[in-house]
Amino acid sequence: MQQAIPYKSWSLPLSNNHATGVTPKLTTESAVGALKDAVSENAVIVLAPRGCCMSHVVKRLLNGHGVNPMMFEFDEINESEILKQIESIMTEIDGTDKRRVQFPAVFIGGRMLGGLDQVMESHITGDLIPLLKQAGALWL
Amino acid sequence: MNSSSTQYLNSKRMDVYDTMHPFSMWGDFKGNLYQDAAATMILEVDAKLDNQSEDTSHTTNIPFNQYDQEATKPVNKVLRRLAQNREAARKSRLRKKAYVQQLEASRLKLHHLEQELEQTRAQCALMSGGVNASHLRFPKPAKSGIAAFEIEYEQWVEEQDKKTNALKAALHSSLSDEEIDKLITDNMNHYAILFNIKAAAAKADVFYLISGVWKTSTERLFLWIGGFRPSDLLKVLVPQLQYNLLDQQSHDLYNLTQACQQAEDSLSQGMEKLQQTLSEAVACSQALGGGRYEMHNAMEKLEELVRLVIQADFVRHETLQQTLRYLTTRQSAQGLISLGEYFQRLRDLSSAWATRPCEPTA
Numbered sequence: 001m002q003q004a005i006p007y008k009s010w011s012l013p014l015s016n017n018h019a020t021g022v023t024p025k026l027t028t029e030s031a032v033g034a035l036k037d038a039v040s041e042n043a044v045i046v047l048a049p050r051g052c053c054m055s056h057v058v059k060r061l062l063n064g065h066g067v068n069p070m071m072f073e074f075d076e077i078n079e080s081e082i083l084k085q086i087e088s089i090m091t092e093i094d095g096t097d098k099r100r101v102q103f104p105a106v107f108i109g110g111r112m113l114g115g116l117d118q119v120m121e122s123h124i125t126g127d128l129i130p131l132l133k134q135a136g137a138l139w140l
Numbered sequence: 141m142n143s144s145s146t147q148y149l150n151s152k153r154m155d156v157y158d159t160m161h162p163f164s165m166w167g168d169f170k171g172n173l174y175q176d177a178a179a180t181m182i183l184e185v186d187a188k189l190d191n192q193s194e195d196t197s198h199t200t201n202i203p204f205n206q207y208d209q210e211a212t213k214p215v216n217k218v219l220r221r222l223a224q225n226r227e228a229a230r231k232s233r234l235r236k237k238a239y240v241q242q243l244e245a246s247r248l249k250l251h252h253l254e255q256e257l258e259q260t261r262a263q264c265a266l267m268s269g270g271v272n273a274s275h276l277r278f279p280k281p282a283k284s285g286i287a288a289f290e291i292e293y294e295q296w297v298e299e300q301d302k303k304t305n306a307l308k309a310a311l312h313s314s315l316s317d318e319e320i321d322k323l324i325t326d327n328m329n330h331y332a333i334l335f336n337i338k339a340a341a342a343k344a345d346v347f348y349l350i351s352g353v354w355k356t357s358t359e360r361l362f363l364w365i366g367g368f369r370p371s372d373l374l375k376v377l378v379p380q381l382q383y384n385l386l387d388q389q390s391h392d393l394y395n396l397t398q399a400c401q402q403a404e405d406s407l408s409q410g411m412e413k414l415q416q417t418l419s420e421a422v423a424c425s426q427a428l429g430g431g432r433y434e435m436h437n438a439m440e441k442l443e444e445l446v447r448l449v450i451q452a453d454f455v456r457h458e459t460l461q462q463t464l465r466y467l468t469t470r471q472s473a474q475g476l477i478s479l480g481e482y483f484q485r486l487r488d489l490s491s492a493w494a495t496r497p498c499e500p501t502a
Contacts, residue, residue, distance in 0.1 A: 051417055053444045054451070057410035064402040116451060124399050124458045 035072070035085050040110050043137035044069040047086065048104035049076055054116050055104040061123060067137045069106075079103075086112070109135030263287040285344025292337045293354055296330070297487070303327050304480030307473055317469040324469065327476050331460060335453045342366070342449045346442070349449060356490035359483070365411060365452040370400050370459040373479065377463060380478040381471055392466045400459045407452055414444055 038045055044062060048055030050073045062069045074082050086101050090112055102115030108131050113119060122128040132138040263284055307323050341349050348354070352363040362368055374397045385393070421438040460479075464472045 053410050053414040053417060053441075054447060056413040057406045057448075057451070060406035060409045061402060064406065117454060120403055120451065120455055121458055123403055124396070124455070124462050126395060126399065 035082065036089055038070065038072055039089055039107050042070040042107075043109060043135040044132065045072055045107045046070070046104050047072045047074070047082065047107070049074060049079060052104060058104050058106060058116060058119055061119065065129065065132060065138065067132060108132065108137070260287065264291070283345075286341060286348050289337055289341040289344070289348075290354060293334075296334055296337065300330060300334075300480060301484055303330055304477055304484065307480070308477050311470065311473050311477065320469050320473050324464070324472050324476060327480075328461070328464070331457065335457045338367070338453050339450050342446050342453075346446045346449055350445075356487045357493070358486045358490040362486075364404075365407060366449045367453060367456060368483075369404060370452075370455045371397070371404050373456070373459055374400060374463065376482045377475045377478055381467070381475060384471065389466055393463070396459070396462055396466070400455070403455050403459075407448065407455065410448055414441060414448060417441055 035047075044067055046055055046058050046062075046069050048058075048071070052073075055071065055073070059069060059071065083101055086105060090097050090099075090101075093111055097112070099112075099114065101112070102117075104116060106113045106115070106119050113122065113131065119128070122131065129138065264287070303323075303326065307320075307327060310320055310323050338349065341354075346366075349366040352360040352366070355363070359368070362372060374393070378393055378397070382390070418438060418441040421441055424437070463475065467475060
C-alpha cells in the first residue's frame, strides 16, 4: 500500500569538526553535491537546523499522512552555505522562483514546497495529498 | 501558674507570627515590644501578689487599686479577678494585633494597586501622546506592547460582538446574498485583525500570550498554545450546519476536521519537543557551571516558542478561512454567527460565575 521512506539523519561530513571547537571551513564540491543529490533522490525531504522544533512539527505532520520524510539537519554555522546551495538548486529547477527560503524547508518531488506556513496551508486546504502522491511518496 | 500562663501566651503569639510572614519585620518589632511589656506586667502583678500574701495587715499600701478597689475582699476572689483580667487583656491585645495586621496588609495592597493604576495610565497617555511623561518612568518596550494589545483586544471584542449582531440581523432580514457577502468579508477581515494584533503581542511578550490572562476565565479553560483550539472551531460550527449540508460539503468538512486535528496534534508535539529541548538546554547549563553561553541556547529555544505560537494562530486562521470556502453565503453567515455567539456566551459565563452570590462565611 504505502511505502514509508526510512528515516535517516544526514549530516554534512564537516559538521563533525565542531567538537574540536574550531569553526570548520566548508569543503565546497562534496557538500553541494550531497545536498543536491539528497533533494533529487528523495520524494520528501526536510532541511532544517539541528534541534529545530518546527522541523519536528513538519515531520509529525507528514507522518500523519503515512510519509516518513528524509531529514537533512545541519549545524547553525553552516546555515548560510546551505542557504546558498538551496537557492542554486531552486534556480536550476525554476529560475522564476524568487521566494525566500525559510527553515524548515520542505522539498517534495525535488521542488521546494516552502516553509512551515506553506506546508500547513497546503495541508489544511487539502493540496498536500495530491502533491505527495505525485512525488510518489504516497500510494493509495 | 505563672510560668504556664506565660508559656501559653508565648505560643499563642507564635501562631500570630506565623500568619504574618510578609510583615515579619513589623511583627518582630511590635510583637517583641508587646511580649516584653506583657511579661513585665505579669512580673509586676506577680510581685505584687507575693507582696500581698506576705503582708498580714489589711492596709492598702500596695498599688492593687487598678484591679480591685476594696482591699478587704478575700484574696482568692481578687486572684480570680486578676486572672480573668489578665486573660481579657491578653485577648484584647491579640485582637488588636490581628486588626492592625489586617490594616497593614490592606495598606500595602492599596499602594500596589495605586502603583499599577498609575503605570497603566502612564502607558496609555504615552501611547496617545497626550501627556508630558517626563516625570513618569518610561515603560519597557515589551510592557508597552502588551499594554497596547490589552486595549486593542478589548476594542476587538466589543467590535466583534457588534459585527456578530449585525450579521444576525442581516440574515433574518431580506438582504441579498451579495450584501450578506459583504458583511461576511467584513467579519473575516476583523478576524484577520485579531491574528495580527496577536502576532505583535507574541513578539512583544510570548509568555503573556501563552498564559491566557488576556482571556476570560472560561475561555482560559480551553487554552491551547495561546488561544482556542482550531478543532474547536469545527466542533462548534459543524453541528449547527449539519442538517443543511450537501453530501459533498459534509465530505469536505469531514476531511477538513481530520486535517485540522492532524495540524493541531503536530503543533502539540512540537510544543512537547520544545519543552524537552528547553529543559535540556537549561539543565546543561547547570551541569557546566552555568556560563552565559549556555543561556544563549535556552534563549534560542524561547525564540522558537514565539514561532510556535504564531504558527498556531496561522492554523486557527487558515481553518476558519477554509471552512467558509466550503459553505454557501447563508451557511457562512450562520457559521460566523454561531462562532461569535459561542465565544460571547463563554465570556458571559465567566462574568456570571465571578459574580454569583457566595454563601456567607461564618
